[in-house]
Amino acid sequence: MSQSLGENSNVIHVKFDKDFYYHKAMEKMREQDFGYAESLFKKALELSPNDFVIIPPYAECLVELNKNTEAEEMMFNQIVKENFVTDYYFYLSQMYIKTNEPNKAFLFGLRYVTEEDDQDYFEEMIQMFEVKYDDQTIVEEEAERFVIQHIFQYLFSHGRLQEANEYIDRQRAKIQEDKHIMNLKAMSMLYNSQYVFSSRRRHTRLEDNPSDIYALCHMTLLLYNTQQIERYEQYLNQLSKLHPINDEESFKLGVVLSYLGKHQPSNQLLVPLLKKAQAATPQLHHALSYNFYHLGYLDEAKRHWQRFEDSVQYHSQLPPWKIDELKDMLDRHVLPLLKDEDYRYRLYGIFLLGYMKHRELVMSHEIWEVLESLPDYERLYITYTFQDLHLNKLGFIDKGMKLIEQSIYQKYGKEIFVSWIEHAEMLIADNESIEQVEHYVAASIYIYLKMLNKKITKKEIKDTFHITTYRLNKAINAILSI
Numbered sequence: 185m186s187q188s189l190g191e192n193s194n195v196i197h198v199k200f201d202k203d204f205y206y207h208k209a210m211e212k213m214r215e216q217d218f219g220y221a222e223s224l225f226k227k228a229l230e231l232s233p234n235d236f237v238i239i240p241p242y243a244e245c246l247v248e249l250n251k252n253t254e255a256e257e258m259m260f261n262q263i264v265k266e267n268f269v270t271d272y273y274f275y276l277s278q279m280y281i282k283t284n285e286p287n288k289a290f291l292f293g294l295r296y297v298t299e300e301d302d303q304d305y306f307e308e309m310i311q312m313f314e315v316k317y318d319d320q321t322i323v324e325e326e327a328e329r330f331v332i333q334h335i336f337q338y339l340f341s342h343g344r345l346q347e348a349n350e351y352i353d354r355q356r357a358k359i360q361e362d363k364h365i366m367n368l369k370a371m372s373m374l375y376n377s378q379y380v381f382s383s384r385r386r387h388t389r390l391e392d393n394p395s396d397i398y399a400l401c402h403m404t405l406l407l408y409n410t411q412q413i414e415r416y417e418q419y420l421n422q423l424s425k426l427h428p429i430n431d432e433e434s435f436k437l438g439v440v441l442s443y444l445g446k447h448q449p450s451n452q453l454l455v456p457l458l459k460k461a462q463a464a465t466p467q468l469h470h471a472l473s474y475n476f477y478h479l480g481y482l483d484e485a486k487r488h489w490q491r492f493e494d495s496v497q498y499h500s501q502l503p504p505w506k507i508d509e510l511k512d513m514l515d516r517h518v519l520p521l522l523k524d525e526d527y528r529y530r531l532y533g534i535f536l537l538g539y540m541k542h543r544e545l546v547m548s549h550e551i552w553e554v555l556e557s558l559p560d561y562e563r564l565y566i567t568y569t570f571q572d573l574h575l576n577k578l579g580f581i582d583k584g585m586k587l588i589e590q591s592i593y594q595k596y597g598k599e600i601f602v603s604w605i606e607h608a609e610m611l612i613a614d615n616e617s618i619e620q621v622e623h624y625v626a627a628s629i630y631i632y633l634k635m636l637n638k639k640i641t642k643k644e645i646k647d648t649f650h651i652t653t654y655r656l657n658k659a660i661n662a663i664l665s666i
Contacts, residue, residue, distance in 0.1 A: 225245055273296035340368075432462075434453045447479055502542055577612050
């Protein structure tokens with residue numbers, strides 16, 4: 185009788201945990217097999233995503249493979265999460281030395297030295313970079329500002345706007361008051377359509393310096409977004425009279441004016457910056473795209489939008505022409521449905537609104553007012569649609585509309601959706617089982633198209649929805665018998 189596997193003493197059980205992959209990766213690093221090491225580090229990190237032991241050598245491995253950006257971003261993400269922040273300043277400094285980026289190496293290194301009080305590393309950097317300066321405090325503040333800006337721009341370029349704002353909020357109070365840092369946050373909040381500032385703080389700054397262009401921009405945006413129209417017009421008038429004294433102020437004012445719809449004066453400030461350092465910032469091209477579009481230069485608008493997208497990897501923004509298309513669709517198709525006297529059409533309008541991508545960018549005050557004035561039944565469906573509330577009956581109706589929207593039969597327009605709503609409510613009232621929706625939707629479409637004398641076969645429709653003839657016939661009979 186053969187021995188069972190469990191009794192075989194020669195079987196070695198290997199535990200493929202993060203330690204196994206880590207130690208194997210380090211072995212391959214020593215052998216300079218960096219490609220294999222990378223795959224092992226990746227597996228180790230998947231099992232322990234924030235592991236400080238794994239990440240520095242993993243980053244080193246990536247640098248060996250000329251994947252410098254990946255290595256950098258891996259450590260940035262840890263800093264954003266507040267994991268071993270000071271240590272990652274050091275490792276980033278070391279990485280930048282290796283990748284021949286002396287400015288970054290020195291400034292990240294100085295952040296490490298400031299936080300850790302590592303005088304040995306400080307002396308090493310002074311000798312390495314041959315740096316001399318009179319006021320260490322000023323240089324340390326510059327390093328702090330540089331690091332914050334650098335990590336902020338990384339988050340911004342990946343569309344992580346909320347994280348970017350929260351990252352700044354965690355910095356010490358004095359650095360948050362720095363005009364450069366305030367400008368970064370203002371820009372991010374503007375792009376995120378969440379422009380909420382402390383009115384008291386901005387007002388105080390303006391009292392101290394009425395010509396403070398940054399405080400004035402922020403206050404004007406605050407009033408605009410909170411719809412304090414009279415005060416907004418006063419501040420906008422004051423803002424329009426200011427003359428920026430440098431490129432940075434021109435950039436700030438130009439972007440803000442673009443956001444406020446003042447496209448011509450915005451262009452006058454921003455176009456000259458295309459030959460300056462600001463040309464590398466995505467915000468500049470975003471604003472110029474909007475300016476040129478609204479001034480009637482579509483090709484130029486598209487060119488700047490492409491430059492914006494080339495510099496921002498992930499974002500939720502839409503070009504201005506797409507926004508106009510969505511607004512037109514809402515005004516011409518959705519709004520009339522929401523205002524219809526028949527609640528079934530209103531339900532279909534809510535469905536279209538919920539199904540629509542980027543709706544938050546184009547929702548008008550008129551639509552919000554209409555939604556808020558709807559009866560309880562429709563408002564319940566709004567809650568289901570917008571907040572993912574679990575509702576069996578409305579969920580049954582909604583799932584059916586989604587199936588129609590995804591099928592070839594959506595070409596028949598709103599009436600086929602309204603017909604489904606009517607059939608669905610009849611089925612619910614008759615206490616039919618609503619756990620599965622496909623066969624009822626198929627039956628509803630079949631009945632509707634037959635009423636219109638359209639050529640439709642049961643085979644065609646059952647194949648579309650992947651149901652049996654038996655289930656289709658049963659559903660048809662259920663609807664017709666009510």
